Amino acid sequence: NAGVTQTPKFQVLKTGQSMTLQCAQDMNHNSMYWYRQDPGMGLRLIYYSASEGTTDKGEVPNGYNVSRLNKREFSLRLESAAPSQTSVYFCATTLRELYGYTFGSGTRLTVV
Amino acid sequence: RKEVEQDPGPFNVPEGATVAFNCTYSNSASQSFFWYRQDCRKEPKLLMSVYSSGNEDGRFTAQLNRASQYISLLIRDSKLSDSATYLCVVSSSGSARQLTFGSGTQLTVLP
Numbered sequence: 001n002a003g004v005t006q007t008p009k010f011q012v013l014k015t016g017q018s019m020t021l022q023c024a025q026d027m028n029h030n031s032m033y034w035y036r037q038d039p040g041m042g043l044r045l046i047y048y049s050a051s052e053g054t055t056d057k058g059e060v061p062n063g064y065n066v067s068r069l070n071k072r073e074f075s076l077r078l079e080s081a082a083p084s085q086t087s088v089y090f091c092a093t094t095l096r097e098l099y100g101y102t103f104g105s106g107t108r109l110t111v112v
Numbered sequence: 113r114k115e116v117e118q119d120p121g122p123f124n125v126p127e128g129a130t131v132a133f134n135c136t137y138s139n140s141a142s143q144s145f146f147w148y149r150q151d152c153r154k155e156p157k158l159l160m161s162v163y164s165s166g167n168e169d170g171r172f173t174a175q176l177n178r179a180s181q182y183i184s185l186l187i188r189d190s191k192l193s194d195s196a197t198y199l200c201v202v203s204s205s206g207s208a209r210q211l212t213f214g215s216g217t218q219l220t221v222l223p
Contacts (some may be wrong), residue, residue, distance in 0.1 A: 041215060042116070042214055042215040042216065043156070043199075045212075048210060090156070097144060098143065098161075100144075100146050100148075100158040100211075101156075101158070103155035103156050106154075
């Protein structure tokens with residue numbers, strides 16, 4: 001099925017460890033996004049990429065870095081994980097914002 | 113004040129009931145409006161866009177009131193399968209065209 005693929009689906013990290021969340025889309029969309037979802041907070045934008053080669057900070061970028069490797073792939077890196085980064089992470093893509101987003105199935109991250 | 117505010121619920125309704133969700137947004141420059149549905153432990157999925165004139169998709173009706181900065185979703189003849197969290201979504205402020213999500217309203221349809 002065409003869509004957005006995220007890996008891994010689950011991850012447990014120790015405080016201070018690093019990891020990269022991967023996202024790939026086969027919809028040929030320019031825009032890609034990383035959100036985190038916490039109980040009662042809704043989805044909050046971490047970083048986004050309007051096109052290949054560009055990235056910008058969202059609402060909650062601290063503690064994260066991103067790479068738009070090519071049109072298909074947009075990765076999110078935690079350099080030194082903290083318990084406050086325990087969350088569900090969603091990658092999304094869109095052709096145009098007015099069409100809405102398509103989301104990946106999410107990565108459930110626990111930092112202990 | 114949050115950019116998008118929703119009543120978190122939960123709404124517990126019997127099968128066949130009509131239920132309405134409301135949402136208010138703070139950015140008067142918002143251009144795009146949506147309702148998303150999110151099942152437990154799943155990703156959000158687009159339910160429907162919301163147009164200025166209001167729009168309907170089967171049992172679902174969405175309304176937009178720009179003057180009051182208010183969006184609504186009406187579900188008629190509720191089904192068990194409608195149980196989910198419904199997210200109100202609007203285009204955000206700033207130069208980048210992004211979407212801002214409400215925290216969601218939880219609906220449980222009871223047999």
